[in-house]
Amino acid sequence: MLGKILGGIAGKQVADNTASVSGTKGAILGAVTGSVLRRASIPAMIAMAAGGYALKKYKDRKDREAAKRKRFETPPAAA
Incomplete structure (x- = not known):
């Protein structure tokens, strides 16, 4: 749970610095990235x-x- 929250925060920060990614999309990608990396x-x-x-x-x-x-x-x- 905490990993998804931190991933979402990190994803939103990335989205703020990237023009092609919105804040919501960045937060979702950040939350999903944590679970993908955990299984890789x-x-x-x-x-x-x-x-x-x-x-x-x-x-x-x-x-x-x-x-x-x-x-x-x-x-x-x-x-």
């Missing part, structure tokens, strides 16, 4: 952490490439 094995937790890290690196690289492309695009000519 150590190798599964390591795989989830590695996958999250790889996803973050992939998204960061795509954001950098998009910013670089945007910087070199020429604005439309004024008629």
Whole structure:
């Protein structure tokens, strides 16, 4: 019970810092995450952490490439 409450609080904090997740959705995800992690094995937790890290690196690289492309695009000519 306490774990779900603390997970919900942590999820709401994450939702406050993330534009695509609402406060309620973050609280629910935080509460569910605690029970999922409690049932997961150590190798599964390591795989989830590695996958999250790889996803973050992939998204960061795509954001950098998009910013670089945007910087070199020429604005439309004024008629």
